[in-house]
Amino acid sequence: MTDFDVRVAQADEYEPVGRVFGEAMMFESTADDLGRQLFEPERTLVATDGAEIIGTTKALTRDLSVPGAVVDAAHVTGVGVRATYRRRGVLSQLMGRQLREVPEAIAVLWASEPAIYGRFGYGAAAWGTNYEIDLRRVGPTNDRIRPGALGVLTVDEALKELPTVLRRAQEQRPGVSGRSDLRWQKHLEDKPDDRGGRTARQILVHRDEAGTINGYALWRGKMNWVPTGPANEVLVEELVAPDATAYRVLWQHLLTMDLTAKVGYGYAAVDEPLQQLVSTPTALERRVGESLWLRVTDVPRALQQRQYAVPVDVVLDVTDDLIEANTGRFRLTADGSSVRCERTDDPADLSLSIAVLGAAYLGGRPLAEFAPTGRVTEHTPGTLARATAAFGWPTAPVSLEVF
Ligand SMILES: CC(C)(COP(=O)(O)OP(=O)(O)OC[C@H]1O[C@@H](n2cnc3c(N)ncnc32)[C@H](O)[C@@H]1OP(=O)(O)O)[C@@H](O)C(=O)NCCC(=O)NCCS
Structure with missing residues (x-):
């Protein structure tokens, strides 16, 4: 109709x-x-x-x-x-x-329901992990050395200081969205009606010995008393720390707040290093779900604008029901210094749909994951393993905000 x-x-x-x-x-x-x-x-x-x-x-x-x-x-x-x-x-x-x-060349979104976007060629490219940390069960590692210094910023100070930290984090992990000045203002807005009964947002930063901010956390607290005593809750809304010391010190601080029984964090990566900082990682209660869905809208341009973990030379046969120009065979060649992706008449090594290409694009979903269900077909033996290694990436993608 x-x-x-x-x-x-x-x-x-x-x-x-x-x-x-x-x-x-x-x-x-x-x-x-x-x-x-x-x-x-x-x-x-x-x-x-x-x-x-x-x-x-x-x-x-x-x-x-x-x-x-x-x-x-x-x-x-x-x-x-x-x-x-x-x-x-x-x-x-x-x-x-x-x-x-x-x-x-690519489009991304967070889906309200996972069933909606696959039909339009989107693939789930990043998983998000929601942590509920019961501090009685998950002790932080007994690490009392806290180099550098913690401090708290006002919103005006944060608007000047935090964008650089987020840009550094983008260099370390796929899946992180950039923010313009205006978008930072929106992100740091803190309307009382939006606090859900929690405190105003705290902007906690870590500075190195030279005084440079190298990590920050946005968090809120909620007072809670139960018959046995205090059981406050800390909600970490965002934690960005491209520096390893800052990451450790910020988390140690947040996991040891007085009167607190629970810490929540909704934007952890599947390989979140926090797992290594607590003495009982299995006691971090995790719920994993799709976060970022990705759609390749221009195959050669999209494949050319990312890097590959190892050299690769593969012909991909792509099907796309919506965008005709994406359908057909493309040769992808990456040799460690340059990447090329062009249309070719050469026979295909692998066949896949545009949605599978989107799912694998950020390096968080191995191409080989899709072979057992027939969503990737290998025509030349050995190419699936090589392409899987090339499309992979050392750090798992994470999306730090629902937009
Ligand atoms: C989800 C929504 C946008 C779909 O809009 P719509 O105009 O009804 O979608 P269409 O009629 O174009 O549906 C296209 C196909 O998707 C399917 N579909 C639509 N919504 C779906 C849903 N929520 N779950 C599963 N399948 C869905 C339809 O059944 C249809 O399948 P078919 O082609 O096999 O018949 C609309 O229902 C909506 O606004 N929902 C609430 C808000 C929301 O969830 N928005 C998405 C935010 S990420």
Whole structure:
């Protein structure tokens, strides 16, 4: 059924677009100045029935760390269809047009439900780990030496200091989204209504001996008393510490807060080093789920803009039902100093769908994982193992925020 149109949003549609998304997600959408400034109408698509907006999707302009590089990635969000128009193909129309039009070679998103985006060629490229740490069971390692110094920043100070730390973290791990100054302001907003009964956000930083900030944590506390005594809770919203000492000292501090029984952290990587800092790692209660979904929108450009763990020379036969230019055979060659990816008529070594390529792109999902279910087919013996090693990466990808 096509009783609706899809068009680019207009500059004055910030509020109605927010309302449609809020209604679909079941939250009250509130307009504010920062949100208005961050609105990118030219990168927002709306589906309309007459004058009424019935569906939305946005592509935010942001960068993302990928193996060995930081590249532009369309950050897709604000996806919602009014409940009275569901299951009539509105999302399919919005997604199809968005993926064909975004200038970036990759698009990423967090999915409300994992069943939605595979059909549009997205693959789950990073797992997120949610930790619930019971401090009575998980003792921190008995490490009392705490080099450097801890301090607390105001929001204004943080806006100046933290962006450099996040950029360093992007160099270390794939999956981390960059933030413009405006986006940092939004990120550090701390409206009392959004605190969920917790304290105001604390901006904790670690400085090295020279006084340079080399790690930070954003956290909140919640007072809780039970019949046996204090059982406060600490919620770590973000911890970014590209320096190993800063990482250790920040976590030691947060795991030893007075009166506290529990620490929560929602954005751990699957290989989060915190596991090595506690004496009983198995007692870190973990829930693992998909975090970042990734869609390759331009195969040769996307494959050329990341690095590979080992040299590789492989012909990939890719299928893509939405973007015709991605379908066909591509030779990927990486020799440690340069990467090339071009169309070829040579026979394929491996066949795979665009969604599998997206899942493997950040180096967190081995290509070989998809062979037993037939989602990757090896035509030339040995190429699957070699390509799996090349697409892999020493650090697992992690996404540090739901956008
Ligand atoms: C999810 C949502 C955007 C889907 O919009 P829609 O216009 O109904 O989607 P479409 O009609 O284009 O559906 C396309 C296909 O996806 C499937 N699909 C849609 N939503 C789905 C869901 N939540 N779970 C599983 N499958 C879903 C449809 O069944 C359809 O499959 P088919 O082609 O095999 O028939 C809409 O229902 C919505 O706004 N939900 C609440 C908000 C939300 O979850 N937004 C996503 C934020 S990441």
